[in-house]
Amino acid sequence: MASRYKDKDAGVLLTFGGQWISWSHTAMAYMAFLSALVVGCALHFRKIVQNEWYGYPQEWFPSVSATIGDRYPERSFFMLFIAVTSGPRFALVGLWYLLTKRPGRALPKAVAICGLLRTLTCGGWTYITSTDNHDWHDILMIAYLVLTIPWTAGCIILSPPNAKAIKYRKYLASAFFGTLVPLVYFFIQHKVHRIAGAYTVYAFFEWALILLDVGFDAVTALDFETFEVVVKDVGGASKGVNKSCVPTAVLEKEKDKATAGVFSAGFRLGDALDIAADVYHGFVFWSILTSLGVVVWFFPLWYMGISGYEALVMSTVAPILLAIRPLRALVVKNQRITHLLSLTGLLAYLIEDPAYRLFAVGFGVWMACLGWAATLYSDSTQPAKLEMRILAWTVGLLMSSVAKFAWHTNNPIWPIMHGENGGWNGTGLVLAVLAALRFTRRAPLESGGVVADRKGSALLSAFGIGGLFFGLHSMLSDTSTMILWVWDGYPIRGPVSNVHGWYTIAAMTAGLVIGLYKPGLVTTWTAYSLACVGAATLTLYSQWRGYYGALMLAAYLMAISIPLIGHAAKKNPAVTFGLGFLIYNFLVLFHVWVVAYAFVPGGPLVREHSDWVTLTTMLLIGAGVFDLISQKAKSSHDGRRRPHSTGHRKYHLSTLGLLNLFFLCASFLRFPTNDYKPYHAEDRVLTAGIWTIHFSLDNDMWSSEYRMRDLIKELEIDVIGLLESDLQRIIMGNRDTTQFLAEDLGMYVDYGPGPNKHTWGAALLSKFPILNSTHHLLPSPVGELAPAIHATLDVYGTWVDVFVFHSGQEEDPEDRRLQSEYLARLMGSTDRPSILLSYLVTTPRQGNYNTYVSDTSGMHDVDASDWDRWCEYILFKGLRRTGYARVSRSTITDTELQVAKFVVPDAQAAEGGAVWEVSEQLRDRRVAEGEVPEGWRFPAMFRGEGVRGHRYHVFDEPRYYNF
Structure with a gap:
């Protein structure tokens, strides 16, 4: 490009x-x-297309990481050129800032x-490969992807009035983020399902991301045509001059369309902090509410029946007090005090006594519901503010689900959490106080006299x-609840919690956006009917x-949350929320019953x-929808009920985006490695355990997960059955x-x-x-x-059948008899090596024991002389x-952990199933620990007093057997 400077500009040597x-x-x-890619394919093609399967x-076709990885000389080629790229890259960022900065605007700097x-x-992530340091490679890669989102959105928002550049940015950004969906899908096909060829398809999408990512930044060439270096803006683009033939208003409209108009109103830090505080306060509400069931449940567990503490479930009906006008006025005028007092539910973790902790949560x-x-x-008289409150509540629920996923289904600020088991209670409490203060910093316009x-x-x-x-x-x-509703065992034919949980978050996010922008679409019988079909499909089908x-x-x-809650807020709160929470409580009890x-009492009626x-849930929602639709039909001015100001929506949408992004990062970190190794493979030892985890x-x-993990790991257990393990209920x-x-254990x-x-x-x-698993419900x-x-299971190449079973309770002898016969036939149906890990409720060598240990089942007791079992x-x-x-x-639970060690025959010896069958006399012959190989022995750390309250007991030491 010819210089526009005259010779008088003597300081300009090059332009x-x-x-x-x-x-x-x-x-x-x-x-x-x-x-x-070229060098790698030419020199190491078979090595760089090889993966773990x-x-x-x-x-x-090789993936990007395999291509630019550790092999010489392709890695050197890549690092050389990527180093040269850094100079233009920093200059590109600097020029973009100079082009887009405006007085009083913070977004260009961000x-x-x-x-x-x-x-x-x-x-x-390019200079630190996964071989160099896997953790830092992943951290930097995630950070790069996270930063790509604001960079892409910011470039579109700040685009100068250049029609061609705006069009290309829209197309390339859409293609980039659209490519992420098949990319993840084929990675799952490779990593989880081990489908041949899936990684090659994944590699193509991975390379497409590289091309699109660089291509997006290449569009800046169209904007930088007005720049000349030494950098002075010779075209006036940085002053907002529109040199195209397309009107500026049309181009601005195109930009708004590309960003859904979310950022057209500018950015204010104070407003962003308000929304952050609102959403976090909503998260705190759901954290306290969801913790109530857990702390209530603790007591009937120990009482083995109704304990009386269940009455605190009714804590949610507090809004009924708002029926008293003076009290309603008092609460409305003093909302800050009420919301701050609700944080007692977070402070409860400091209380050691379970009963007092329950009362604090209650x-x-x-106070939270009130x-x-x-x-x-x-x-309710301020549509925009009401919408903000409802979004705080609903986005707070989504935040709660995201946090629970990141903490493996525990909420880090629950009162069953503390520092020793992964809790962030102190941090959460400090943030909760700050959020509550900001949430209530503006006094309500009405002082309880709302009509x-x-x-x-x-x-x-x-x-x-x-x-x-x-x-x-x-x-x-919790994102795993509905996934576990449709889970039906191996081979995997449906979603799994740690891989597909984001689909639930995505559906929740989409629902919120639709309810926010198209409330008329969801307040129809068509939408309700589709929801009923969805509920029925979830209930009736698996996978x-x-x-x-x-x-x-x-x-x-x-x-439907946004219009339904908004509609209810305008009515008598003692009825809509007080009675509403009472109905909610009955449903909670119903789904436990x-x-x-x-x-x-009365349990068999709903068994x-x-x-x-x-069905009851959907009918109740339908009643609320009926009222909504009826009022919409009667009103010819439905539009006037909509918020006059929607500036807050951009911050809520940004929050939704950040929460989705955080979930995807957590999902990446939790993605299964499938690199699971037994403890003593060299000895072909299988260590099996059974534990009722309460x-x-x-x-x-x-919450006892950390303590359970430590004991299972230290006992070197390869296969374990867990009983009383279904926690997917509100209670x-x-x-x-x-x-x-x-x-955590790699299993x-x-x-x-x-x-x-x-x-x-x-x-x-x-x-x-x-390899395969089937689930049974016994008579x-x-x-x-x-x-x-x-x-x-595939155990060292030998197929071994494992049965995990929980028998019925002592009070129902006929149930237990029928169950023993069913299980005996089930165990007898296979001639493969087998193990039963069970809870049988019987006395050794008596009654139903002789059905489980019988010719029908073909099973033997791991130690028939152990009389102290029930x-x-x-x-x-x-x-x-x-x-x-x-x-x-x-103090982990109320039941000990039983463990047994077995040596597994090779696949050829296991054919016929009877290779290790010997006489009863030889089978019960015990030997000293010194007579068995090192790999067959139990860890010595649990001898004597043991560690952390865990020790070998009953026998005082492990027993070893010749056969």
Whole structure:
């Protein structure tokens, strides 16, 4: 480009157009990747297409990471050119800032900072490979992807009035983020399902991301044409001059369309802090509410029936007090005090005594429900402010679900958490106080004298609120709940919690956006009918079909929340929220009664009827929708009920984006490695255990996952059955202990019969691949259902069957007899080596014991001389039993951990199943520890007093056997 400067500008020695910075950046970046690809394919093609499962010819195109990785010389080519790219890259970011900065605008600075950090993190993950340091490579890669979002959005928002550049940015950004969906899909096909060729397809999408990412930045060449270096703006673009033939107003409209108009009103830090405080306060509400069931549940566990503490479930009905006018005025005028007092529910973690901790949580829930009902009611005359409050509540629920996913289904600020088990209670409490102060910093315009909307029925609104809150809490307070409803074992044919949980978050997000921008779309019978179809599909079907219904239901529940809560807020709060929460409480009890029918009055009437619970929920929501639709039909001025100011929406949408991004980062960190190794493979030893985990609450009402993990790891257990493990109900916190244990210990997991199968749970964790598993509900004509898992494992190349089983309770002898016969036939149906990890409720060598240990089952007791058992038993056949131990549980649960060691025959010897069958006399011959190899022995750390309250007991030391 010819210089526009005259000779009088003697200081200018060289000038060139600013677009050459963009072109040089593009050329060097593409050269870095493509040169490595060409050199790598030429020199190491078969090595760089090889992955952990397949190589050439199943996989025939390398991934980006394999191409630019550790091999010489392709890595050197890549690093050379990427280093040269850094200069134009920093210049590109600087020129973009100069082009877009305006007086009084903070966004250009924020985008420039993101661009600089993005450049630095790019250098981080490219120069630090996964081989050099896997953790830092992943951290820097995630940071780069996170920063790409604000950089991309910021460039579109700040685009100068250049029609061609705006068009290209829209197309390239859409293609980039659209490519992420198939990229993740094919990575899952490769990593989880191990499909041959999937990694090659994934590699193509990965390369497409590189091309699109660099291409997006190349568009700056169209904007930098007005720049000349030494940098002075010779074209006037930085002054907002529009040199195209397209009117500026049209181009601005195109920019608004590209960003949904969200950022057209500018950015104010104070407003952003307001929304952040609102959403966090909503998160605190859901954290306190969802913790109530867990701390209540602790007491009937110990009483084995109604304890009396269940009455605190009714803490949510506090809004009924708003029926008293003076009290309502007092609460509305003093909302700050009410909301601050609700934080007692977070302070409860400081109370050691479980009963007092429960009372503190109950008080916190009481004040939270009272405060939020008063806030919604007092703000009901201000449409924009009411919408902000409702979004704070609903986005707070989504934040709660995201936090629970990041903490393996535990909420980090629950009162069952503390520093020792992963809690962030102190940090959460400080933030909660700050959020509550900002949330209540503006006094309500009305002081309790708000005139309730007499249009419509407050009773129908109460029905709708009760059904809605139960649906949100029971289904959407944890991303794994609906996934476990449709789980049916191995091989995997549906979604899994740690891989596909984001689909639930995405559906919730989409529902919120639809409810926010298109409330008329969701307040129709068509939308309600589709939600009912989704609920029915979730209830009746498993695998992906059932989950598709779950996603429909999730989107609808979030979408209808905004108009339904907004409509209810305008009516008498004592009815809509007080009665609404009372109905919610009955639904909570209803959905516990369907599984706890053996312990509660009237329980058999609703035994195993989760379908009735779902039907009742949808009918109640339908009542609220009926009232909404009726009022919409009667009003010819529906538009006037909409908010006059929607400036807050951009911050809420940004918050939703950040929460989704945080979830995806957590999902990346939690993605299964599938690199699971047994402890003593060299000796072909399988260590098996059985443990009743008491719903993952220890004797002092703390979540016990960390302590369980430590004991399982230190005992070197390869396969373990967990009983009383189904926590996917409101009363149990909608948790899943197996996720944390499986991921931290490096084990495959079968959750067992899901929460819609009405059992107390049976789960299987295994260091060995689970080839197949089926779930059984054993005959239970009178008492509680007895769950069982029949799984086939690949143990050192030998197929071994493992059964995990929980028998019915002592009070129902006929149930236990029928169950023993069923399980005996099930175990006898296989001639493969087998292990039973069970809870049998029988005396050794008496009664039903002789059905489990019989010719029908073919099973043997791991130690028939162990007379001091009643519940837990380990049986086996076709394996060489080498050791058996009983380990005290300390205060983790109310049941010990039983462990047995077996040597597994090779696949050829295992054919026929009887290779290790020997006489009873030889089978029971015990030997000293010194007579068995080192790899067969139990850890010595649990001898004597043991550690942390865990020790070998009953026998005082492990037993070892010759056969």
